[in-house]
Amino acid sequence: MNCQLCQKNLDAYQEGRLSPDMMTQVESHLETCDSCKRIYNIQLLANRVINSEKETGVNTFLATRVLAGIENLENAGHEKESFTVRILQPALITVSLAAAVFFGIVLGNLSRPAGNTDKVPVELALINDVSLESVDILSLE
């Protein structure tokens, strides 16, 4: 067996997936080839590290933590909703009303006839007796 074939089969050899004949061939090659033996040892070590990480157990309270996290998220959503209902909604209604009144006034002013100036009617001059009896004259008396 050459090095290339041996290295190709190292994984399967390690996992015991090779035929008995191939197992023996790889084994005898590893005994004589330092470079393949080194690769095999490194692979063994890497797999040992992976296995020790795989054996690490998950937090016992994970399910409770997840459900609490979901609850918190939903509560935060409701709080946002209640903020909208309690504060934003009345504020928006007030602003809309103020805007409606303002635009009403603006529109009302725009619709006034252009010739509507403050002219004093002729009849008013007849009843304007201010010049006849001045308040200043009366006070002097």
Next chain:
Amino acid sequence: MTDSETINDIIRGDKEKFRLLIEKYQQMVFRTCMGFVHNKDDADDLTQEVFIQAYQALSKFKMESAFSTWLYRIAVNASLNKIRRSAGTSLFQRIESLFERDNNKVDFFSPVNTEDPESIIIKQEHSLWLKKALDSLPENQRTAIILSKYDDLPQKEIAEIMNITEGAVEALLQRAKKNLREKLMGDGRKKSKK
């Protein structure tokens, strides 16, 4: 009760049923996350994040694939996002996380552990050596090898999770193993030179 029945109950409002799914798949998700972050605390946080994301997107799960496949996809994406985020952190944060990582290894010194301190230190060094090599792989190669080595998934399932063909998975795994071996050997040589 099947997964789809449980999911339907959850969608209808029986939130507590989600606990069944968590308990069934927590170790699976945790293992995947562990393969990416190599740190128990980070893997715990990621697993929690994965299940919350899954709950929020549960109504979008069309049951076309197995629930586990869908969950694996969420776990892989969350893990890759976490790594991308931490790659963008400041030097100070990275140094800090290195110390945190070392703190997490204190469990090697627990009274249950009968190993001598020297072998514990060697073990830690080996662990870091593997992590460095795995982290240097491109994302798709890393995903394929983690799903294969940490979760012992067959190529067919990896292909489904990664949404690629089985042939592509095989090619990815071969390249990943080759790169990983070179990286491990290279680092080993550097170590022996020291």
